[in-house]
Amino acid sequence: MTATLRSLLRHETILAILLVIVLAALATQSDRFFTTANLLNQGRLMAEVGLVALAMTFVIVTGGIDLSVGSILGLTAILLGVFWHNLGMPLPVAMVLAVVAAGIGGLVNGVIITRFKVPPLIATLATLALYRGLAEGISQARSVRGYPDWFFVLGQGDVWGVPTQLWILGVLVIVAGVILGLTTFGRATYAAGANETGARFSGISVDRTKLLIYTASGLVAGLAGVIFVSRVSTTRSDMGTGLELDVITAVVLGGTSIFGGRGTIIGTVLGLILMQALKNGLALSGVKGDGTIVVIGLVLILAIVASNLFSREGDG
Amino acid sequence: MSASSPAAARAAPAMHPMKRVAAYGQEFILLGAIVALFVVVGVVNPRFFGANNITNIFAGNAYIAVAAIGMSLVIISGHIDVAVGSLIGVLATISGTLAVNGYPIWLAWLTPVVIGVVVNAGVGSLVAYLRIPSIVVTLGMLSILKGGLISVTAGAWITNLPEDYLIAQFRLFGIPSPVWFMVILTALVALWMRYSGFGRTIYAIGGNVEAARVAGIQVERSTVIVFAIHGAFAGIAAVLFATQLQVIQSTVPPNLELTVITASVVGGVSILGGTGTVIGSTLAAILFAAIASSLIFLNVSAYWLRAVQGLLILITVLADMARRRRLR
Numbered sequence: 001m002t003a004t005l006r007s008l009l010r011h012e013t014i015l016a017i018l019l020v021i022v023l024a025a026l027a028t029q030s031d032r033f034f035t036t037a038n039l040l041n042q043g044r045l046m047a048e049v050g051l052v053a054l055a056m057t058f059v060i061v062t063g064g065i066d067l068s069v070g071s072i073l074g075l076t077a078i079l080l081g082v083f084w085h086n087l088g089m090p091l092p093v094a095m096v097l098a099v100v101a102a103g104i105g106g107l108v109n110g111v112i113i114t115r116f117k118v119p120p121l122i123a124t125l126a127t128l129a130l131y132r133g134l135a136e137g138i139s140q141a142r143s144v145r146g147y148p149d150w151f152f153v154l155g156q157g158d159v160w161g162v163p164t165q166l167w168i169l170g171v172l173v174i175v176a177g178v179i180l181g182l183t184t185f186g187r188a189t190y191a192a193g194a195n196e197t198g199a200r201f202s203g204i205s206v207d208r209t210k211l212l213i214y215t216a217s218g219l220v221a222g223l224a225g226v227i228f229v230s231r232v233s234t235t236r237s238d239m240g241t242g243l244e245l246d247v248i249t250a251v252v253l254g255g256t257s258i259f260g261g262r263g264t265i266i267g268t269v270l271g272l273i274l275m276q277a278l279k280n281g282l283a284l285s286g287v288k289g290d291g292t293i294v295v296i297g298l299v300l301i302l303a304i305v306a307s308n309l310f311s312r313e314g315d316g
Numbered sequence: 317m318s319a320s321s322p323a324a325a326r327a328a329p330a331m332h333p334m335k336r337v338a339a340y341g342q343e344f345i346l347l348g349a350i351v352a353l354f355v356v357v358g359v360v361n362p363r364f365f366g367a368n369n370i371t372n373i374f375a376g377n378a379y380i381a382v383a384a385i386g387m388s389l390v391i392i393s394g395h396i397d398v399a400v401g402s403l404i405g406v407l408a409t410i411s412g413t414l415a416v417n418g419y420p421i422w423l424a425w426l427t428p429v430v431i432g433v434v435v436n437a438g439v440g441s442l443v444a445y446l447r448i449p450s451i452v453v454t455l456g457m458l459s460i461l462k463g464g465l466i467s468v469t470a471g472a473w474i475t476n477l478p479e480d481y482l483i484a485q486f487r488l489f490g491i492p493s494p495v496w497f498m499v500i501l502t503a504l505v506a507l508w509m510r511y512s513g514f515g516r517t518i519y520a521i522g523g524n525v526e527a528a529r530v531a532g533i534q535v536e537r538s539t540v541i542v543f544a545i546h547g548a549f550a551g552i553a554a555v556l557f558a559t560q561l562q563v564i565q566s567t568v569p570p571n572l573e574l575t576v577i578t579a580s581v582v583g584g585v586s587i588l589g590g591t592g593t594v595i596g597s598t599l600a601a602i603l604f605a606a607i608a609s610s611l612i613f614l615n616v617s618a619y620w621l622r623a624v625q626g627l628l629i630l631i632t633v634l635a636d637m638a639r640r641r642r643l644r
Contacts, residue, residue, distance in 0.1 A: 065451065112630070116637050121396065121451055122581065126630040129574055133623025140619050245455055258449050293463030301456035304448050 011255035015270045022274060026281035033284055040163055044155075044231070046276040047165035048073070048224040050269070052243065053250045054176040055217040057268045060251055061180070062210055063193040063260025064120035068109060069221040069247060071131035073240030076102045076225030078135045081144030081235035091151060099222040105131055106218015110211040128244075135237040144235045155230030165227045172220070177265035189213065193260025249300045250275050258304070275299070342584030342592075346599040353606050361613040369613075371492060373605045378494030379404075379484075379556035380572075381601035384579035385505050385594045386549030391577075391585045392509075392592050393542045394522040395443060395450035397436075400550055401572030402461035407432055407554035409465060412474040412564040415481040424481060428558075429551030433544045440543025444536040462568045469566040477562060484559040494556050501552070502598040509594065518542055519591070571622070578625055579604065582632045 027034045052069050059066045076098045083094035105127070112123040157164050180186040191199035192206045199206050221240075229235050254271030256263025275296060282292045357364045383400055390397050407428035415424040439457060443450045486493040509515035517538050520528040529535050558564050583600035585592030607628075608621055 112634070116634055118633050118637055122633055123630075125574070125577065126626055126633055128626070129571075129578065129622055130626030130630060133620065133626045137617070137620040137623045140617060242459075245459055248452075248455060252452065258452055288467055290463040290466040293459045294467065297456040297459030297463065300459075301442070301448070301453060304452050305442070305446055308447060 012264065012267050012270060015253070015255065015267065015274065019270060019274050019277070022277050022281070026277060026284070029281065030284040033281060038280070040161075040166070042276050042280050043166040043169075044163040046272055047163070047169045048228050048231075048240075049243065049246045049250060049276075050169045050272050051172060051220045051224045051227075052217070052247045053268050053272055054172055054265065055213070055220045056247050056251050057176070057254070057256055057263055057265055058180060058189055058213045059120075059217055060248075060256045060258060061189050061193045061260060061263045062213060063196070064113065064210065064214075065124065065248070065258075066106075066109065066120065066214065066217045067124040067244045068105070068127040068131055069217060070240040070243030071128045071135065072102050072105045072218050072221040073225040073228060073243055074237055075105065075131045075135040075138075076222040077229045077235040077239045078139045078237055080226060080229055082138060084147075085144045091148065095226050099219060099226060102222020102225065103215055103219040106215040106221070107211070109218065110214030113214065114207040114210050132237075132241075139235075139237040141237060145233065147230070147233065152230055152233065155227050155232070165231075168223075168227070173265060173269055180265050185209070185212075190261055193262075195261070246275070246296070249296055249303075252300060253303045343596045343599060346583065346596060346603055350599065350603050350606055353603070353610055357610040357613055364609070364613045369609060373609050374498075374602060375484075375492040375494045376560075377601045377605035378492075378498040379553040379560070380575055380579055380604070381498045381598040382494075382501055382549055382556060383553035383572075383576045384583065384597040384601055385501055386546035386553075387576050388580045388583065388585045388592060388594045388597045389505075389509075389518055389542050390450075390546045391580050392522045393518050393539060394525065395539070395543075396577070397439070397450065397454045397543075397546065398573050398577070399439070399454040399457035399461060400546075400576050401574070402458050402465070402568045403432060403435065403547070403550050404554045404557055404572060405566075405568035406461050406465050407551055408558035408564055409469060409474065409566040411555055411558045412477060412566070415477055416474055421478065421481050425483065425555050428554045429548050432547035432549075432551030432554070434547070436547030436550070437540055437544040440540035443543070444539035458573070466567060471565070471567045474564040474566055475562070477559070477564070482559040482562070484556045494560070497552065497556060498598060498601075501549070502594055505594045514538070514541070523591075575604065575625070578629045581629055581636075584636075 023034075032038055052073070056066060056069065079101050080094055080098040083089045083097050084091050087094075089097070109120075109124055109127055112118050112127070113120050154164055159167055180189060188199070188204045188206075188209045191202065191204055192209055196206055225240065228239055232239075250272040251263070251268050252258060252271070253274060254263070254267030254269070256267060278295060278299065279292050282295060287295075354364075363369070383404060387397060387400060410431065411424050411428045414427055415421065435457075439450075439453055442448050442453045484492070484494050488496055509518065517528070517533050520531065520533055521535055521538055521542075525535060557569070579600040580592070580597045582603070583592065583594075583596030583598070585597060604625065607624060608618070611618055611621060611624075
């Protein structure tokens with residue numbers, strides 16, 4: 001146990017040192033990087049991925065995966081538009097209902113995975129297609145615009161000089177960190193991922209734990225969807241396409257083992273910041289958006305190779 | 317011989333007839349679904365039976381069927397590849413670029429297959445020797461290939477393709493060449509999977525890695541070979557995809573990987589590895605083309621296509637889990 005703890009700390013220490021080096025390198029590369037305005041703006045941009053990554057950390061710690069989060073985000077955006085614009089509901093009601101629908105989407109994932117024993121990879125690959133398909137079918141490729149001004153506070157506004165969604169992310173980081181690190185639910189999450197059979201024999205309700213986690217994953221993807229709409233002022237059915245890649249990269253980069261049983265919220269946050277810093281830094285030094293995707297893919301593979309080599313060392 | 321699953325074959329003696337249907341059923345179910353769809357849509361709108369439409373249904377998705385053959389091998393061996401769509405996009409662009417710049421036609425056809433083999437052998441090595449889960453490696457590959465392609469080509473169209481390069485538009489006995497590719501490759505691989513030693517090896521690895529290892533199978537080497545073969549099929553699929561129109565749009569076809577995986581899974585390749593046939597995946601690819609065409613002839617918005625596909629994969633997966641429980 002202490003050995004695992006040590007290797008965990010080591011991963012996060014390495015990550016933190018790496019982050020400092022990257023930040024320092026970026027600061028010398030471009031004088032626009034280390035400005036308050038740029039950093040706050042980067043915080044705004046990473047909030048959606050960050051929110052989803054918090055729940056994804058729980059999902060991956062249980063040994064599962066949720067590929068449908070990008071589609072849930074897109075479906076939430078479309079439902080928000082439909083509830084408000086087409087059905088004439090008050091916007092706050094539409095927002096709540098859309099997020100509830102996202103939670104139901106996550107619950108459906110959880111039921112398929114726990115009750116029908118479908119592997120999470122395949123279950124959420126299927127719902128990735130289904131939820132995106134529903135978003136496309138319901139919207140018929142029409143976008144909804146013209147939201148009232150107060151709605152944009154969520155995605156474009158500031159509270160005490162800091163972007164609104166960064167506050168939301170900050171609060172949820174603390175909540176997620178406390179739940180995973182300090183509560184019995186967190187211990188159950190680790191147990192389910194490290195040794196599911198063992199966890200069952202210890203009287204842990206593994207299915208209920210997973211069900212709650214996948215539902216939460218849907219809910220935060222929905223919340224991220226509402227923030228996304230508020231940030232870009234419109235709804236489109238292709239919103240959040242490929243989000244799952246960014247989210248999984250951040251989580252895995254943060255030291256969470258894809259095999260389950262290992263990982264922390266702090267690691268995820270470090271992974272998230274490192275990824276956003278890389279994106280921003282590459283963009284500032286003239287690499288175009290698509291080039292940064294290549295780097296993120298490379299970083300993902302290298303991070304896992306490195307972490308596998310380290311953990312093998314730790315075992316031996 | 318077509319419809320078989322090794323798990324069922326091993327348990328063959330004294331099998332209840334219902335279980336036999338349950339084990340062998342996927343290909344028949346798909347065939348039945350295709351026939352039923354043709355009859356229903358044909359009755360509602362007889363123009364569905366137009367010669368052009370039928371040809372389009374069979375030829376249009378042939379490259380997906382070819383890619384799904386390789387994907388089926390990968391899934392049967394217990395892995396997955398979510399980068400296949402990006403790989404096909406990259407290989408199609410390479411092929412078209414060679415053809416337009418005056419390289420010999422055969423080189424433009426062969427190069428994608430070779431590169432596909434090399435790239436996926438690399439992916440397979442990471443999976444087999446460094447023990448990185450295939451989902452993670454291929455997620456990474458997806459963004460590397462996709463991002464790389466767009467940053468190099470900026471999505472520019474490749475035009476002025478030489479006439480004799482467009483292999484997908486050739487016909488033999490009046491039947492478009494993609495259909496020949498689809499049928500012949502499916503038949504060859506189905507036979508090979510069933511009767512060759514290596515075919516059985518793939519099932520063994522997917523069924524139970526540890527047992528395969530104890531039985532003396534070189535699991536790592538075999539995994540790399542499976543991924544390499546998958547790369548070759550992606551190369552062939554890329555050439556068929558590149559030559560079906562007069563232009564190549566050098567971007568990644570949206571959701572192609574999902575369609576290919578769906579074809580394999582709906583075709584009866586078990587998501588848990590170890591069972592399935594490539595005949596099922598080819599039938600599933602044809603069924604998808606038929607569904608897409610039906611939506612048009614039934615006046616349903618094409619925007620619902622993906623929802624129908626998603627529902628289909630979900631139902632098949634749930635049925636697969638139920639079938640496994642019954643077989644136990």
